[in-house]
Amino acid sequence: MKKVSLLCVAVMVALSAFAKAPESNKLTKKEKRAGWELIFDGKTFNGWSGFNRSDIPGVWTIEDESIKVNAASDAKRRDGGDIYFTRKYKNFELSFSWKVSKGANSGVFYLGRIIPNVAFFCTAPEYQILDNANHPDANFGKDGNRRSASLYDMKPAVPQNAKPYDQWNTGKIVVKDGKVTHYQNGKKVVEFTLMDDSWDALVEDSKFKGVQEMHDVGKEAGYISLQDHGNDVWFKDIKVRNLDK
Numbered sequence: 001m002k003k004v005s006l007l008c009v010a011v012m013v014a015l016s017a018f019a020k021a022p023e024s025n026k027l028t029k030k031e032k033r034a035g036w037e038l039i040f041d042g043k044t045f046n047g048w049s050g051f052n053r054s055d056i057p058g059v060w061t062i063e064d065e066s067i068k069v070n071a072a073s074d075a076k077r078r079d080g081g082d083i084y085f086t087r088k089y090k091n092f093e094l095s096f097s098w099k100v101s102k103g104a105n106s107g108v109f110y111l112g113r114i115i116p117n118v119a120f121f122c123t124a125p126e127y128q129i130l131d132n133a134n135h136p137d138a139n140f141g142k143d144g145n146r147r148s149a150s151l152y153d154m155k156p157a158v159p160q161n162a163k164p165y166d167q168w169n170t171g172k173i174v175v176k177d178g179k180v181t182h183y184q185n186g187k188k189v190v191e192f193t194l195m196d197d198s199w200d201a202l203v204e205d206s207k208f209k210g211v212q213e214m215h216d217v218g219k220e221a222g223y224i225s226l227q228d229h230g231n232d233v234w235f236k237d238i239k240v241r242n243l244d245k
Helices: 002-017 029-034 197-204
Strands: 036-038 048-050 060-063 066-069 083-089 092-100 105-112 126-130 169-176 179-184 187-193 222-226 233-242
Touching: 029 036, 083 105, 092 105, 092 126, 105 169, 126 169, 187 197
Parallel strands: none
Antiparallel strands: 036 233, 048 083, 060 066, 066 233, 083 222, 092 169, 092 233, 105 126, 105 222, 169 179, 179 187
């Protein structure tokens, strides 16, 4: 009997290894009914753009149905820069999967505005993307507020449950009537409120001290953006549910 039981376990393990993985960049029927929309189709940059240009910077490619920002040579870095989705959102849920190479850094900006003579990252909160174990930024800031899924340089992700580099993580950002929540790998890790005294205090206690455009976040709809920080980072399964509909 023991041998039979062990054989059954071995067969189940073997079958699970060959089980079909969920398809990337697809919506389930339930998600479609709930109003989710893919903003990356796994094949093209439709709907995306570089800043102050009509195309995509050369460091961004599509690899294995994922958006990849590439660590490039100094020469190619001249064609770098962040990208953004060209539709604005104010109240929304954003869900995505992300993976970093060893020592990599990136981020997901949201509610950002394009304002003349103001850097985009000064107008948008950032969901930090980081290899916590190998990038030095993990040890800067305060209380871990520069580690993955944190509200960058303002509020740390707790619990910190990121997977190691070269493994896929899931992220989600929910914005509703000024209340913002970050999720990482299915866990709620950050909560904060925009447009009140607590938000102003977070801004003033960060690298954005004195930046009025950051204080003003949430008063109007804004853009979602992926950050080029000069490292190999991948994104897929990027989908949005507009909560204003």
